[in-house]
Amino acid sequence: MEKIRIKYFTDKIEKLTYIDGKSDWIDLRASEEVEMKAGEFKLIPLGVAMELPKGYEAHIMPRSSSYKNFGIIQANSCGIVDGSYCGDNDMWRLPAIAMRDTVIHVNDRIAQFRIVENQPQIHFEEVESLGNQDRGGFGSTGIQ
Numbered sequence: 001m002e003k004i005r006i007k008y009f010t011d012k013i014e015k016l017t018y019i020d021g022k023s024d025w026i027d028l029r030a031s032e033e034v035e036m037k038a039g040e041f042k043l044i045p046l047g048v049a050m051e052l053p054k055g056y057e058a059h060i061m062p063r064s065s066s067y068k069n070f071g072i073i074q075a076n077s078c079g080i081v082d083g084s085y086c087g088d089n090d091m092w093r094l095p096a097i098a099m100r101d102t103v104i105h106v107n108d109r110i111a112q113f114r115i116v117e118n119q120p121q122i123h124f125e126e127v128e129s130l131g132n133q134d135r136g137g138f139g140s141t142g143i144q
């Protein structure tokens with residue numbers, strides 16, 4: 001079990017909960033009402049700041065129902081919250097593009113996150129040739 005220290009910027013959203021069994025991703029809620037016109041971009045406040053366990057980052061992804069329910073797509077596809085994003089004003093936000101006119105209400109569950117261990121430190125060793133066989137990519141194995 002890991003601990004996340006969490007600060008709420010409002011009491012208008014339900015507290016975050018880890019639900020065992022169904023999906024261990026944790027839902028994130030809009031902390032303000034946000035009205036968006038089709039094609040508009042906004043950073044939707046999620047009303048929380050957190051201190052993640054040492055050595056972890058968080059990944060924010062859409063819920064599978066986010067587009068159907070709210071007509072928004074996540075502009076960065078996957079949000080990455082660094083462990084160092086842990087100050088009192090480091091509120092999590094969702095960069096969103098509206099595909100239709102929409103209103104996000106306070107407490108709507110618009111995204112989800114999980115924590116992920118940081119990758120190991122990496123040193124790049126430059127070489128002239130990698131000495132391996134080419135795999136081929138971008139559809140090289142065909143369609144069917």
Ligand SMILES: O=c1ccn([C@H]2C[C@H](O)[C@@H](COP(=O)(O)OP(=O)(O)OP(=O)(O)O)O2)c(=O)[nH]1
Pocket residue numbers: 060076078079080081082083084085091092093094095
């Ligand atoms: O969907 C997201 C993505 C990021 N963040 C916060 C946490 C993260 O630690 C910080 C910076 O994110 P990132 O490093 O991905 O953004 P950047 O565009 O490279 O900005 P910066 O210059 O602040 O690093 O913004 C969010 O609240 N939501």
